[in-house]
Amino acid sequence: xxxxxxxxxxxxLTPGLIQAKDSIKLGYILYPPLMVxxxxxxxxxxxIDVVEQTLSGExxxxxxxxxxxxxxxxxxxxxxxxxxxxxxxxxxESHADYPTKPLFTIQSVLCSKLLAGKSFDSESALLNxxxxxxxxxxxxxxxxxxxxxxxIRHLKIPYDAYSERGFALLAASRADYLFLPIGSVxxxxxxxxxxxxxxxxxxxxxxxxxxxxxxxxxxxEALFLTVDILHY
Numbered sequence: 445x446x447x448x449x450x451x452x453x454x455x456x457l458t459p460g461l462i463q464a465k466d467s468i469k470l471g472y473i474l475y476p477p478l479m480v481x482x483x484x485x486x487x488x489x490x491x492i493d494v495v496e497q498t499l500s501g502e503x504x505x506x507x508x509x510x511x512x513x514x515x516x517x518x519x520x521x522x523x524x525x526x527x528x529x530x531x532x533x534x535x536x537e538s539h540a541d542y543p544t545k546p547l548f549t550i551q552s553v554l555c556s557k558l559l560a561g562k563s564f565d566s567e568s569a570l571l572n573x574x575x576x577x578x579x580x581x582x583x584x585x586x587x588x589x590x591x592x593x594x595x596i597r598h599l600k601i602p603y604d605a606y607s608e609r610g611f612a613l614l615a616a617s618r619a620d621y622l623f624l625p626i627g628s629v630x631x632x633x634x635x636x637x638x639x640x641x642x643x644x645x646x647x648x649x650x651x652x653x654x655x656x657x658x659x660x661x662x663x664x665e666a667l668f669l670t671v672d673i674l675h676y
Contacts, residue, residue: 468503468660470495470652471510471524473603477629478529478548478676490674491529494547495652498667503660512603513584515540519655526664530653533586541656543665546649549675552587553627554579556620559640570642571595577620580610587625589645611637628676647675 472479472491479489487507499505510518510527516539518524531550532542554570558577564570575595581588583600590596599619601609611633613619624630627641634641652668654661 465502465504466660467506468499468526468664469506469508469524471508471515471518471527472529473510473512475529475603475626476607478626491547494671494674495528498671499664502663502667511584512582519653522655524655525658525660526652526654528652529650531587531648531650532653535586536653539656540653541658541661542651542653543661543668545665545668546651546673547668547671548650549647549673550626550650551628551647551676552589552644553624553641554644555622555624555627555634555639555641556614557639558620559642562640562642564642574621578618579621579623580613580619581623582606582625585625587648588623607633614639626676 472487474480475489475491477489478491479487482488492507496505508518508524510524515524515527515530516536519527519539527540529547530536530540530542532546558573562573564573571590571593574590574593576597578597578599579588579590580599580601581591583602585591585603591598591600599613601613607624607630610619610622610624614622615637622639623644624634624641627643652664654664
């Protein structure tokens with residue numbers, strides 16, 4: 445028996461010498477093009493690629509689809525260990541631990557044919573523009589900064605197929621403005637529909653956010669320190 449064969453036999457007979465991967469349950473929502481499913485029903489997109497490439501060497505990843513409105517429950521009740529692409533808000537700190545480094549920075553925009561040739565030198569000027577208008581935004585989400593403004597007529601729809609439904613509502617004249625949480629990835633659709641856009645607020649950071657005190661958090665954060673932040 446040669447040395448290579450002997451070592452193989454030892455490893456087979458001694459399972460403790462083989463380091464088993466830890467398992468981690470990651471929540472997600474479909475958000476094209478960052479998180480999508482292929483025709484063969486497999487997950488794909490930039491978020492999936494970056495996470496799989498960074499973690500798959502040390503973790504067996506179980507992806508669990510979870511509506512954004514159920515993330516708090518999922519983290520607090522151990523249904524998921526972490527949620528991918530979770531924006532920071534002060535309210536979310538009550539149920540999520542955020543790493544120091546984000547996966548992405550994201551610039552939100554507001555789009556409409558009504559914005560053609562317009563610019564706004566202040567937030568109050570933009571809010572005056574929106575007064576009495578119908579704005580499509582995301583249901584059960586804190587991403588739209590004017591969600592609580594009662595001078596705006598809000599049409600809130602779920603994340604699933606959000607962009608497709610949002611553009612369709614504008615085209616059918618059922619809404620005046622469309623809020624896009626991740627503006628730059630929809631440039632082609634914005635141009636195709638003849639829309640103009642303005643930035644909403646400052647660019648925000650999106651993270652893999654963990655359940656409170658999760659035992660994998662520090663290890664996963666260390667793995668992502670070498671990963672370049674993507675900007676959208």
